[in-house]
Amino acid sequence: MTATMIKEFRLPDLGEGLTESEILSWKVAVGDTVTLNQVIAEVETAKAVVELPSPFAGTVAALHEQPGTVVEVGKPIVSFEVDDAGSSNGGGAPAVVDRSAVEASVKGAPTAGGTEAVGAPAKREPNLVGYGAVVEHSGRPTRRARGQVQDVKSVTPEAAAIAEPVVARQAEADVERPRSTPPVRKLARDLGLDLQLVPGTGPGGLITREDVQNFSGAVEAPAELAPVAAELGERETRTAIKGVRKFTAAAMVQSAFTAPHVTEFLTVDVTATMELLARLKGNRAFEGYKLTPLTIAAKAVLVALRNSPTLNSRWDESSQEIVQFNYVNLGIAAATPRGLTVPNIKDAHRMTLRELSTALTELTDTARAGKTSPAELSGGTISITNIGVFGIDAGTPILNPGEAAIVALGAVRKAPWVVNDELAVRQVMSLSLSFDHRLVDGEQGSRFLADLGAILSDPAMVMTMI
Incomplete structure (x- = not known):
């Protein structure tokens, strides 16, 4: 049976030292099979809208950022499940963790093989153009960003952090997320609203932007003013400068x-x-x-x-x-x-x-x-x-x-x-x-x-x- 690995792809510097980009849209979803260099997302830098190609061939395991989110360069944005033998490195030294070991760690079960290394350094692999230089690692542990794994010989709390997408998908299977689009979910987060409480008036119960705005106005405005607020609508519109x-x-x-x-x-x-x-x-x-x-x-x-x-x-x-x-x-x-x-x-x-x-x-x-x-x-x-x-x-x-x-x-x-x-x-x-x-x-x-x-x-x- 072919071993699979979870590899994270971190947002690359898309040109001239840019420090952040906004995720405009995902072209893939969790569970999709992707090929090398297939367009997986559309991101906006400070200069242009860029299509982001996949650095791996495999299956999308998790999307770490929602559309509309501004992400710093170097932060994980997507995880892939790839074959251990045939994967291609996308640069920036993405973390490599054995999927079965991670899931076993989360469940408290022993890992397959007992002493098999988890999160061991990946062999040097070819680097894709546009994703920066491959970072060489020594045996000395370094401080890592959230969601990455240090090079260790056993399952650690850092390895468990990589498993968060796995646990999140299991939790989502038990609790259905309210139906809405990414921009609407972002609006709800900005307004501090729980979408579970917002009634959806769209097709099939879809929660629309108007639903969130109307619900927010009803919550914030006094009862006698709520109809007036809904009737007048917003008096001004604010757009983030980005x-x-x-x-x-x-x-x-x-x-x-x-x-x-x-x-x-x-x-x-x-x-x-x-x-x-x-x-x-x-x-x-x-x-x-x-x-x-x-x-x-x-x-x-x-x-x-x-x-x-x-x-x-x-x-x-x-x-x-x-x-x-x-x-x-x-x-x-x-x-x-x-x-x-x-x-x-x-x-x-x-x-x-x-x-x-x-x-x-x-x-x-x-x-x-x-x-x-x-x-x-x-x-x-x-x-x-x-x-x-x-x-x-x-x-x-x-x-x-x-x-x-x-x-x-x-x-x-x-x-x-x-x-x-x-x-x-x-x-x-x-x-x-x-x-x-x-x-x-x-x-x-x-x-x-x-x-x-x-x-x-x-x-x-x-x-x-x-």
């Missing part, structure tokens, strides 16, 4: 109060660019490609940077150096349901217009779906924010931390414009450029903005800049 929005807020505050911002504005006649865009859309070479004013403006930014490389640099405070980038990772600000993100297109300076169009489409679709990876949010060198899609003409954009400049594209509008000393109706756009005055002086910023405006006013000007 995840992407928390990270973005902190980054913007840091940027605004660290880099001395200067913003310049330029309104240009982009009629020629809009005509070029129309011709390209009808060109067979661009069939199937999504072309927008942002596509042309992004290419124009890349060309204008050739004459103004200081805008593609970074101020390194720790080493007291100016870092000049010889490549362009072009950031594109994207509004998502979870807040503002700025994923970037790696090595955008090498791309043709068609390649840039494809990259922009993929970047936008991924951001809107909330699937942007931490790697795509890191390493940007200069950014564009397209405020024109919201009908806005100009603004004072805040620099993405670590970058020297950001360009805001305003809406393209028909407006009266002087052409050859005569008034005409033209298509115009306002450009806003914010830059770090430690790195970019007024002359350099103005020249870049003038070059960008010249390209968008007359795309043929590109020929004079390359």
